[in-house]
Amino acid sequence: MSHVLKEIIKNLSVDCAIFGFEKSFLEILLIKRKRNPEKGRWALPGGFIKKEELVDQAAKRVLEETTGITNLYLEDVAFFDAPERFPLWRVFTFGYFALVSPENYPVHIGIDTTDVKWFKLNELPDLPFDHKYIIDTALEKLRNRVRYRPIGFELLPAKFTLPQLQHLYESILDKKLDKRNFRKKLMAMNLLQKLEEKETNNIKRAAYLYRFDKKNYNKLKKQGLIFEL
Amino acid sequence: MSHVLKEIIKNLSVDCAIFGFEKSFLEILLIKRKRNPEKGRWALPGGFIKKEELVDQAAKRVLEETTGITNLYLEDVAFFDAPERFPLWRVFTFGYFALVSPENYPVHIGIDTTDVKWFKLNELPDLPFDHKYIIDTALEKLRNRVRYRPIGFELLPAKFTLPQLQHLYESILDKKLDKRNFRKKLMAMNLLQKLEEKETNNIKRAAYLYRFDKKNYNKLKKQGLIFEL
DNA sequence: AGTTAATTGTGTATTTTATACACTTTTTAC
DNA sequence: GTAAAAAGTGTATAAAATACACAATTAACT
Incomplete structure (x- = not known):
């Protein structure tokens, strides 16, 4: 790796x-940040952009370096420029931002990092x-997305229940949805396969997985009817 | 103005x-660019961001300095980072980007500029x-906007005809719209006042202005039903 | 074993919104 | 005065979104 490739742009980060x-x-x-400023505090994975790098590439690299997550499609949200x-x-x-199923993306502690952890959105620590x-801005974007794209389908765990999926949508949109209408819309998309199995470890009635x-997703994608998250 | 306020950030522009x-x-x-690189060529109004400046402010300042347009709400489109x-x-x-009625925003030749001119979108010169x-990216954004917001109403000339307005939408969306359905939707918004006058200087039948x-717009805006462009 | 409580699963009717479509009126140019 | 171009106008149909209630399953409890 050449010297230039290692040089960072000090006023630009992701x-x-x-x-x-x-x-x-x-x-x-x-x-958890290994260095100052804000050493020891929980924060978003981030870092500086390098001299010859595209911003998209920087985001992928920084995420991998700090958390071990590789091969993830990241989408631009906005810039933040407060002096x-x-x-x-x-x-x-x-x-x-990206939306993933954590089980598909195991994490490990990377450089400039002393810990990596998933936090429930309503149990966030104080952030620097x-x-x-x-x-909040990323969530806003997610909310807009979810309205007109079958968001996150590729990113779901291999098997999931409809109540779980509805819960995801309700979390993102921050409102209750009608069970029957939600299912109707989902089924109309023709993107789900019902399995014979039901969930285990459940209290009360088990839901189908x-x-x-x-296959159907790729077909629709070819027709330009669906877009990548 | 302090020295710091004049300093530019050499790797960031609008x-x-x-x-x-x-x-x-x-x-x-x-x-038309006054300086190299690309001196003498037609280009977008642009310039570097200053050390203590927000990007939004830089956009407003640069637009004013180069074209004389003041007091215009500009919206972020995207960043461009090709090395x-x-x-x-x-x-x-x-x-x-912004969408305006040119008659409301007279232009004059500003700094680093030898000419300022409106070009029809399908008669663009070669750009550096x-x-x-x-x-193209800004147009794409405009197209998305126009679908779910009554775009550009504040920015129209004081008086305009429905065929003109429909033409605007057709230009943005790059497709023909049905005259009756277009008017029906417009009227449902309750944002237009029909005047007694008709357009002049016309060939064939004159359209109402x-x-x-x-008033209605502001009312709806207070209810959160309409957003600023 | 029976009851309670929590959660899953299912269909129809209504409203709203989007779309498709054709002729008359006005005005100018010839 | 007639031909040509553009403005103006309403209804019927299709598609999409919404509102809404009860039966089935299972675990926990008595």
């Missing part, structure tokens, strides 16, 4: 808001910089 | 795609850097 859907709850991935957002000098940051604001129907 | 709607056509405002987009060194740029791509009903 921060990643990785949302996870686990057991009906919407979560977010945070890292005092970083205390030492002025840093503009690009916010990125403008990271809470970045998360479904899996995502990749 | 470029403004200002769309105008004049006599049924969608146009864009370009400036070779600026030939001399690496510059990230933030694209901004990635400016054509920035315009309408004006934008600000």
Whole structure:
């Protein structure tokens, strides 16, 4: 690797808001900072952009370096430019987000990091910089998305129940949905396969498991009817 | 003005795609560059961000300095980060856009500029850097907007005809609309006032003039049903 | 074993919104 | 005065979103 490739751009960074859907709850991935400023605090995975790097690439690299997550499609959310957002000098940051099934993306502790953990969205610790604001902005984007795209289907756990899925949508949209209408719309998309199995370890009545129907999804995608998250 | 306020950030700029709607056509405002690189060519109004400045402010300032347009609400489109987009060194740029009625925003030749002119979108000159791509991206954003917001109502000329307005929508969406359905939807919004006057200087049958009903617009806006462009 | 409580699962009727579609009126140019 | 171009106008149909209630399953409790 050449010297140039290692050089960073000191006034540009990326921060990643990785949302996870686990057991009906919407979560977010945070890292514990190894260095100052804000050493020891939980924060979004982030880092500086390098001299010859595209911002998208920087986001992927930074996420991998800090959390071990690789091969994830990250989407641009917005830029954050408040002059005092970083205390030492002025840093503009690009916010990125993704929605994943945590079981598909095992994490490990990376560089500049002393811990990595999923937090339920309503149990967030106090975050440094403008990271809470970045998360809120990313959530806002997720909410807009979910209205007109079958979001997150590729990112679900292999098997899931409809109540879980509805719970995910309700978490994202922050409102109750009608069970029958939700299912009707889902079924109309023709993207789910009902399995014979039911969930285990449940209290009360067990729900049927479904899996995502990749074949149909790819067919629709070819026709341009569905877009990648 | 302090020294710091004048200092620029050499690797960050803004470029403004200002769309105008004049006599049924969608146009864009370009400036002729006074300096190298690309001296003498038509390009988007743009310039570097200053050390203590928000990006939104930079966009407003740059637009005013180069074209004389003041007091215009500009909206962020996207960032552009291709390493070779600026030939001399690496510059990230933030694209901004607005949709205006040119008659409400008279232009004059500003700094670093030898000319300012509105160009019809289908009669664009060859543009330097990635400016054509920035315009296409801004148009894409405009197209998405127009679907679920009564775009541009505040920005129309004081008096306009429905065929003109329909033409605007058709230009943005790049497709024909049904006259009756278009009017039905418009009228349902309750945002237009029909005037007694008709347009002049016309060939064939003259169309009635309408004006934008600000009172109703503000009422709806207070209820959160309408958002600023 | 029977009862209670929690959760899953299922269909229809109504309202709202979007779409398709054709002729008359006005005005200018010839 | 007639031909040509554009403005103006309403209804019927299809599609999509919404509102709504009860029976089935299972675990926990007595």
